[in-house]
Amino acid sequence: DVKVTQSSRYLVKRTGEKVFLECVQDMDHENMFWYRQDPGLGLRLIYFSYDVKMKEKGDIPEGYSVSREKKERFSLILESASTNQTSMYLCASSSGRSEAFFGQGTRLTVV
Amino acid sequence: GNSVTQMEGPVTLSEEAFLTINCTYTATGYPSLFWYVQYPGEGLQLLLKATKADDKGSNKGFEATYRKETTSFHLEKGSVQVSDSAVYFCALRRDTGRRALTFGSGTRLQVQP
Numbered sequence: 001d002v003k004v005t006q007s008s009r010y011l012v013k014r015t016g017e018k019v020f021l022e023c024v025q026d027m028d029h030e031n032m033f034w035y036r037q038d039p040g041l042g043l044r045l046i047y048f049s050y051d052v053k054m055k056e057k058g059d060i061p062e063g064y065s066v067s068r069e070k071k072e073r074f075s076l077i078l079e080s081a082s083t084n085q086t087s088m089y090l091c092a093s094s095s096g097r098s099e100a101f102f103g104q105g106t107r108l109t110v111v
Numbered sequence: 112g113n114s115v116t117q118m119e120g121p122v123t124l125s126e127e128a129f130l131t132i133n134c135t136y137t138a139t140g141y142p143s144l145f146w147y148v149q150y151p152g153e154g155l156q157l158l159l160k161a162t163k164a165d166d167k168g169s170n171k172g173f174e175a176t177y178r179k180e181t182t183s184f185h186l187e188k189g190s191v192q193v194s195d196s197a198v199y200f201c202a203l204r205r206d207t208g209r210r211a212l213t214f215g216s217g218t219r220l221q222v223q224p
Binding site: 004031033035040041042043044045048050058090092094096097099100101102103104105 | 117216
């Protein structure tokens with residue numbers, strides 16, 4: 001089975017902190033994605049990557065950055081967390097144009 | 112740009128009722144279409160997909176047909192169960208360019224015994 005693992009299910013951080021969300025996949029997928037999920041808005045794409053050390057902005061990249069140093073790992077970084085970044089964050093991976101496989105999500109609360 | 116529109120929820124049904132969740136899309140070319148399901152406290156799981164016009168995706172009693180003429184991909188199930196209670200997301204992926212999925216806002220389904 002394809003497995004996408006996010007490092008934390010729940011996180012609570014303070015305003016202004018630098019926050020790292022980690023995602024690892026075990027299927028050698030070249031594509032990896034970070035979405036945030038908010039009620040009534042569905043999933044919105046933050047950043048994505050098609051290869052190691054490659055990244056592209058999604059629809060809502062402001063306040064975020066990413067890192068992909070190894071093929072299996074894709075990290076989302078909140079440079080200075082703010083309360084409007086309180087959300088559910090979902091990582092996904094895929095190969096070519098196949099369907100995406102999702103992690104279980106990280107619910108981040110910024111206080 | 113690409114977009115997906117889903118009917119707003121929540122949808123509340125009794126067990127064994129017929130389910131329809133409407134989904135329409137806007138996209139150029141020939142996108143692939145997906146339905147994902149999210150059970151409480153979990154990530155998204157692929158429910159079914161269709162990659163070209165008139166294809167029917169099916170899984171676990173759910174079906175959806177890719178209708179290019181009406182740009183729709185409505186989800187149906189003939190007899191829902193309490194265990195189908197979840198949030199359902201319609202999504203598309205372009206056939207060229209960006210490989211990321213574009214999602215609708217999700218529809219919450221509540222099935223009562």
